Amino acid sequence: MFKLITGAVAGTAAALLLAGCTSAGPASSEPTTAISAGASHAPTTISVWTFNHLPNEVAAFTAALNRLHAKYPWLTVKFVPNKDDAAFAKAVAAGDPPDVFVASAPDNVGKFCANGTVADLGPYLSSAKVNTTATFPAATLVYTKYQGKQCALPLLTDAFGLYYNKKMFAAAGITTPPKTLSELAADAKKLTVKNGDGSIKTYGFVSRSDYNANRYIYTGVQSGTKFYGADGKATFGTDPKWQQLLQWDKSLGDSYGPGNVQKFVGRYQPHADDTNNPFLTGAAAMEFDGEWHIGEIDAAKKGIDYGIAPMPMLDSASGTYGAGDTLGTVAYLPAGSKHKQEGFFALQQLTTDTTFLNTLADTVSNIPSTFASLQSWDKANDPHWKPLVDMFKNPGSYYKTLTPAGEEDMDTWREFLLQYEQGKVANLPSGLAGIAKKIDNSNAQAGN
Template sequence: MPRWRLPTCASAALAAAGLLLSGCANPSVGSANDDPTKPVTLKFWHGWAAPGEVEAVNASIERFERLHPHIEVESTGNVTDATINQALRAGGDKAPDVVSSFTTNNVGQYCDSGMWVDLDPFLRKTGIDKREVFPKTLLDYTSYQGNQCALPLLADAYGMYYNKDAFKEAGIERPPRTMSEFKRAAKKLTVRSGKDSYERVGYMPNFRLYQGSPDRLFAQWGPRYFDADGHARLAEEPATYDFLKTSRQLADAQGGFDDLEKFRLTFGDEMSNQNAFLTGKLAMHLDGEWRGLMLDEAKADFDWGVAPLPVPDDQKDTYGRGFITGTVAGIAHSSKHQNAAWELVKFLTTNTNQVVDFANDIHNVPSTYAALKSPRLDADPRFRTFFRILESKHSKALPPSTNGGAYVVSLQDFSYSFEAGHVSDLRAGLRKLDDQIDADTLQSKS
């Protein structure tokens, strides 16, 4: 299932809650002096909630307990980051020992505050070289300023689903690879049903659509959000201008933002059988690897494929890249059983068979090199497209920040205004956006 793009209000609330972390965490409360061979009960909190996902988590725990019969794991699902943060600030016997999060944006806060313990000492004492186990992009979003306070627990890679039947009808032989090809294909695939309505659009560039948050597509440019000193530099980044202008050109090629927005409002819920790609209203669609399983379960009545998203014309050599995120796991600073907790984190994140089984069960991308090469993985070539996107050296994740996802929310809000035509001076608007991000970062450190 997807790592949800949080609505602005929820993101802002979590970001605001995150501002409390720097002053409230007490890393000295817990202990790494426990004997992991002694009987113990660990509390594991996670965010999975769908019945199939919970079943897969429980199966993972059963496999762990068979290997470690002296360690019992009490699993609690459907837990939000806000709830975890409150529990870790409070500490005590009711707080979790092992935690996981879908929100990689908050890793900077977890590491900087000490709320999640640094895992490098545990990796070293068990002889695990993290650079040989995990792809670099995943290590980037699980650490902050040298503190590896989390490890990847499966990943999400974003690519482009496309309707092969619509492509054949339009005479398009293969998925577009550059932004120029993307615009031409989108226009050719668009079918009007009247002056201001559609039967189908080639690609919906609207930033409010499903997983279409601007940071997803922006990753195709390989942008740098911050400079070496941590200051926002979107106004200085040439890719920002090209990205926003390209998104507008995609809209204009298919009738313009107003008509597309009106059509978007007719779409069904993202996770239902009324999803716009499933119902044929979209010929190309940005989404994550989980969508394929949902299309199969819904018995889509058209032939579909998966390809990497197109890249800028002047970066053709980066084709195959995509946006990367995923679930992360760590050890609570307040846990008095940190060595036993490490045994669970180590099993969930580095045991090849476990990572493969879990990836197959919930249709997420494996997060270790060894698991990605396992013959036991789901052999569907469409699913495996996301493996190649994950392994691309050009793929990008969002950089961690001490203010969590606040800077992503700011980018979303600005992008909404831009696409609707409410930004008259793009350069001035981006400078103001940088100032806002820097002010939010400064506040989070005060």
């Protein structure tokens, strides 16, 4: 479950901590073979850390780990919730990492893999006879591998779509959700409702990158571009579609009038995930969000008649409509674990056990991350969930290439996006070329 969004200061602090995280190396000459499920084993206690912290999430993990212990009494798990990437980096630097770490997002997979913080799971998977391509949908392998190494495994997946209020659509005479960004802008203007004093009562759609999940509109899929080219360089200065995407964004924001989008973000960003979310209150007719929003809407019990559709594409990329950003929770085996074989055993069970994945998916309102769990999941054909599951399976869905700089590239890109949206970038082509160079330099310094 990917909860958004860390602030720039918090992101920078985490980046500084992660920058100092270096290879922990193997703790011993322990073999990289998997433990057979039927083999006897000496009693062992391992630690599992996760970012999850809400009571229902912790309960779901605890129940799964208790089942694991009941099935394999030799394995005892010390479960520690509410640990983020920065806390993990500190533990690694101190020489005392957990045996399994579950992170909320994959942005640091490349960093942790490149600097040896986490183990290459390939030998363990081979020994355990786990065929990753037959077990996990292709979209999950994009964000769990780095330069051919399987340095993490997926544990639930996020997919992002366009939520739209059917009643508001009908009132505005709109019969189908938009498929292109020009259609989205036109519909947003039709759906915008003003109060008698000219202030905005309902926004059609707010695209600004610092609101809720919107930054994932600008990673490449929606514009038919790649964040990085085949040469490993950022494409912002060379692919004109980036300029078209940002101009669309700013034009839509400007159409609401000076300062109105800033007011919207200031008011609703603190409520992106609660009952005062603008889509729930009627302050927004459409919203780009992750699948967890379905659970939030259900919990609010406000009886909203809504639909979910793929996020529209830049007009020139309309042929790829249906694809979207897919990323999710990832599970690592720290290289410095003192119980790597036992840690992998637990990691394998958690990431491939259908009962656990489906139970956890229902608990946190996420999408299961194996073919088997998807096939047996009772929500797979639900009218709200199906568009997102289809997007997850779409061969055109992907996440940006991971690099040794970790989340620094996205932080840098987000800062530029916001500057442009606020009118602080005088020359867009020049600015895009400059930000591409800055990101390339960061990757070079990180060893890319």
